[in-house]
Amino acid sequence: xxxxxxxVLIAKPGLxxxxxxxxxxxxxxxxxxxxxxxxxxxxxxEQIVNAxxxxxxxxxxxSILSGAHNHLFPKIMELLEEQEASDVxxxxxxxxxxxxxxxxxxxxxxxxxxxxxxTQEAIQYIExxxxxSDACKST
Amino acid sequence: MQIDVKQLSERVRNGHxxxxxxxxxxxENAEPQAVEVLETLEDRRGSAQIxxxxxxxxxxxxxLTNRLVGALRDRGETVGVLAVDPSSTFTGGAxxxxxxxxxxxxxxxxxxxxxxxxxxxxxxxxRAVFDAITAVEGSGKTHILVETVGVGQSEIEIASIADTVLxxxxxxxxxxxxxxxxxxxxxxxxxxxxxxxxxxASRIKxxxxxxxxxxxxxxxxxxxxxLVSAETGDGLAELVHKMDCHFRTLSExxxxxxxRKRRHQxxxxxxxxxxxxxxxxNFYDKQSExxxxxxxxxxxxxxxxxxxxxxxxxxxx
Numbered sequence: 509x510x511x512x513x514x515x516v517l518i519a520k521p522g523l524x525x526x527x528x529x530x531x532x533x534x535x536x537x538x539x540x541x542x543x544x545x546x547x548x549x550x551x552x553x554e555q556i557v558n559a560x561x562x563x564x565x566x567x568x569x570x571s572i573l574s575g576a577h578n579h580l581f582p583k584i585m586e587l588l589e590e591q592e593a594s595d596v597x598x599x600x601x602x603x604x605x606x607x608x609x610x611x612x613x614x615x616x617x618x619x620x621x622x623x624x625x626x627t628q629e630a631i632q633y634i635e636x637x638x639x640x641s642d643a644c645k646s647t
Numbered sequence: 648m649q650i651d652v653k654q655l656s657e658r659v660r661n662g663h664x665x666x667x668x669x670x671x672x673x674x675e676n677a678e679p680q681a682v683e684v685l686e687t688l689e690d691r692r693g694s695a696q697i698x699x700x701x702x703x704x705x706x707x708x709x710x711l712t713n714r715l716v717g718a719l720r721d722r723g724e725t726v727g728v729l730a731v732d733p734s735s736t737f738t739g740g741a742x743x744x745x746x747x748x749x750x751x752x753x754x755x756x757x758x759x760x761x762x763x764x765x766x767x768x769x770x771x772x773x774r775a776v777f778d779a780i781t782a783v784e785g786s787g788k789t790h791i792l793v794e795t796v797g798v799g800q801s802e803i804e805i806a807s808i809a810d811t812v813l814x815x816x817x818x819x820x821x822x823x824x825x826x827x828x829x830x831x832x833x834x835x836x837x838x839x840x841x842x843x844x845x846x847x848a849s850r851i852k853x854x855x856x857x858x859x860x861x862x863x864x865x866x867x868x869x870x871x872x873x874l875v876s877a878e879t880g881d882g883l884a885e886l887v888h889k890m891d892c893h894f895r896t897l898s899e900x901x902x903x904x905x906x907r908k909r910r911h912q913x914x915x916x917x918x919x920x921x922x923x924x925x926x927x928x929n930f931y932d933k934q935s936e937x938x939x940x941x942x943x944x945x946x947x948x949x950x951x952x953x954x955x956x957x958x959x960x961x962x963x964x
Binding site for chain 2: 511512513515534535537538539540541542543544545546547548551552554555558559561562563564591592593
């Protein structure tokens with residue numbers, strides 16, 4: 509009998525201090541039955557990846573509004589690979605220009621959610637990708 | 648999920664963080680392989696010093712944990728942190744935010760931090776914590792800090808797990824009646840008045856000390872009350888010193904063995920409760936399939952099931 513829960517790390521890489529979106533999403537995921545590990549502001553790629561490994565999360569959600577995604581995300585993907593954790597689903601949200609999305613997808617970011625996305629859309633995407641959280645559904 | 652028990656066990660023993668993390672997930676998810684791996688780590692049980700940290704929400708447990716880990720790292724210890732936050736009773740979801748206060752430790756290879764949801768437990772911890780401690784001990788950490796959920800008054804499960812229990816108080820939460828109530832005021836080996844830079848801290852210290860005067864002395868240890876500011880680090884060195892003193896006193900008096908036995912008893916009872924609860928639920932399902940149960944009479948039905956299940960008596964006499 510298994511009692512699996514989807515575990516998600518919500519992280520704010522880099523130097524912007526805007527975490528409203530991250531917190532709203534964290535709360536919505538909690539209500540969807542996920543275990544959300546919130547790590548706070550101004551995280552380095554090393555901090556994020558180490559936390560993801562120690563917490564054995566299924567998903568890393570990166571929230572970024574500073575514009576430094578092209579610099580920080582490749583580093584995060586690289587470290588995940590290094591730490592044998594490339595099976596973790598990486599999604600991103602925040603202010604990310606359309607023309608950067610394809611590049612991010614190429615380095616392994618599974619999906620980029622731009623402003624206006626509903627919390628339900630993100631939650632549904634995660635459930636589709638890593639399986640439902642409901643203990644009754646699993647075997 | 649296919650797990651190579653031997654390989655996972657070896658990697659945990661070598662201190663590999665990702666493997667320890669995977670093992671704790673198996674434990675939390677009640678996967679049967681978890682038990683197989685844990686059995687290979689049992690020779691390392693008792694190898695770590697276990698420190699419990701409990702207190703009301705917002706009293707600074709995570710911030711203090713962060714500081715304590717820093718102090719222990721400074722003298723070369725390796726540390727595991729199990730930080731428990733509440734799971735929702737309604738959705739099962741949880742927002743685990745203790746790491747927010749421990750960011751500076753995230754890149755230290757001598758530290759392993761794991762956030763855990765209570766997943767239905769009400770005693771301030773998660774059911775999986777017992778086994779998670781065995782897992783972290785198996786990874787060779789010298790110290791394990793277990794941080795409970797923000798407790799109210801009666802969540803004292805931590806006392807059955809830790810060698811040393813720190814109970815946190817902060818100024819402004821109530822009068823002297825709070826200090827003489829039963830519950831968490833009875834389980835502290837060390838009382839910490841945190842946020843001691845705030846007004847009213849020394850008054851709380853006096854109230855707690857007066858109250859402790861009336862406690863029956865527990866062997867050769869009289870719980871001290873320490874003024875600490877986890878934020879600034881004031882009083883931290885003295886606190887660490889007291890923690891060392893407490894552990895030494897426990898070891899020298901033989902009471903450490905008693906504490907460890909209490910942890911063992913808690914584990915055995917918890918395992919049995921789980922087995923029994925599963926068995927009873929199954930039995931009930933089977934019985935109610937065969938014939939209609941009388942839904943008006945829960946006690947009579949329970950008695951009938953109990954009688955047909957077992958005749959366990961006290962101490963197996």
